[in-house]
Amino acid sequence: MLRSRTKLIELGKRQLCRSMCKSSELTLVEVDDKTGIATLTMNKPPVNSCNLEFLRALKSAMKEIESNKCSGIILTSSNDKVFSSGLDLNELRQPNPERLATFWKELQEMWVTLYLSNVPTAAAINGHALAVGCVMAAACEYRVMLPDFTIGIHATKFGYVVPPFIVNTYLSVLPHPVVERALLQGKIFSTQEALQINLIDEVVNSKDEALCKCADFIGSFEQTNPVARALTKRQLRAPFAKQLLEDPETELRESLEYINTPLFQESLDQYLLQLKKKNKK
Numbered sequence: 001m002l003r004s005r006t007k008l009i010e011l012g013k014r015q016l017c018r019s020m021c022k023s024s025e026l027t028l029v030e031v032d033d034k035t036g037i038a039t040l041t042m043n044k045p046p047v048n049s050c051n052l053e054f055l056r057a058l059k060s061a062m063k064e065i066e067s068n069k070c071s072g073i074i075l076t077s078s079n080d081k082v083f084s085s086g087l088d089l090n091e092l093r094q095p096n097p098e099r100l101a102t103f104w105k106e107l108q109e110m111w112v113t114l115y116l117s118n119v120p121t122a123a124a125i126n127g128h129a130l131a132v133g134c135v136m137a138a139a140c141e142y143r144v145m146l147p148d149f150t151i152g153i154h155a156t157k158f159g160y161v162v163p164p165f166i167v168n169t170y171l172s173v174l175p176h177p178v179v180e181r182a183l184l185q186g187k188i189f190s191t192q193e194a195l196q197i198n199l200i201d202e203v204v205n206s207k208d209e210a211l212c213k214c215a216d217f218i219g220s221f222e223q224t225n226p227v228a229r230a231l232t233k234r235q236l237r238a239p240f241a242k243q244l245l246e247d248p249e250t251e252l253r254e255s256l257e258y259i260n261t262p263l264f265q266e267s268l269d270q271y272l273l274q275l276k277k278k279n280k281k
């Protein structure tokens with residue numbers, strides 16, 4: 001066991017090379033030649049809401065970055081007001097059963113890819129990060145955020161029962177009583193409030209500063225062995241991902257059943273109406 005682990009570590013050292021990654025329209029990936037850090041920019045106008053295609057693009061961008069042996073991932077947005085508005089609510093409204101199942105599987109896979117990524121992950125939160133937008137940021141190892149934005153998981157406000165893997169993402173970052181209150185209230189935090197509860201690590205004044213802080217964070221692992229780091233991270237995070245890794249079908253079935261209930265569909269209709277009304281004012 002020890003010998004195979006040592007072998008893996010040596011292999012990891014040798015394989016740490018740098019290369020450019022491809023981008024899709026929905027995601028832009030730039031790799032810094034010197035540091036090997038990949039900046040993954042979410043680019044789905046208008047507000048980076050996650051539909052099936054976007055979840056797929058995010059997952060494959062992350063996998064590609066990992067397979068190119070980059071030294072870390074910085075997740076950010078091309079929109080200077082919105083990091084991500086979470087799941088595309090249109091995917092949940094009166095859904096086509098097949099598409100909904102595919103969509104939900106992509107959500108699960110994107111989450112596992114990010115949460116258990118082998119490389120250091122950091123979120124440069126340069127806009128609002130709501131619901132799954134917040135989940136993506138919280139799944140990273142480090143977060144910095146610009147002032148005057150909001151972040152949180154407000155699913156209970158539009159009738160969604162928060163699934164265990166989402167609860168676990170919060171629990172990786174926040175203490176249990178804080179998670180309980182935040183999720184039950186559907187609390188959305190301001191940047192300052194998020195700093196106070198340690199949902200984010202630092203407040204920064206510009207996107208450039210955010211990217212620099214994230215790069216410094218990733219650079220702080222320069223002296224560690226990437227494979228030892230990755231295996232240790234996996235060990236620490238595995239208990240939170242266990243349920244989803246071992247039995248994704250049950251989570252899928254429960255989510256699909258719930259999304260199709262009249263209770264959730266009615267609640268979602270009302271919420272979408274409010275969202276549209278806000279824009280007509």
Ligand SMILES: CCCC/C=C\CC(=O)SCCNC(=O)CCNC(=O)[C@H](O)C(C)(C)COP(=O)(O)OP(=O)(O)OC[C@H]1O[C@@H](n2cnc3c(N)ncnc32)[C@H](O)[C@@H]1OP(=O)(O)O
Pocket residue numbers: 046047049081082084085086087088089090128130131132133153155160161162163166275276279
């Ligand atoms: C795993 C499940 C459990 C976890 C819980 C939930 C899963 C989710 O992620 S559900 C997603 C919940 N997200 C939201 O409720 C965000 C709602 N959006 C907003 O509050 C604002 O749009 C936001 C603050 C992000 C940005 O504000 P603005 O910059 O003012 O933009 P607009 O509000 O004008 O939005 C532009 C356009 O996009 C539509 N929109 C916004 N968010 C979504 C979304 N999540 N899904 C679908 N569509 C969205 C919005 O209605 C506008 O549309 P138009 O009026 O047609 O222009």
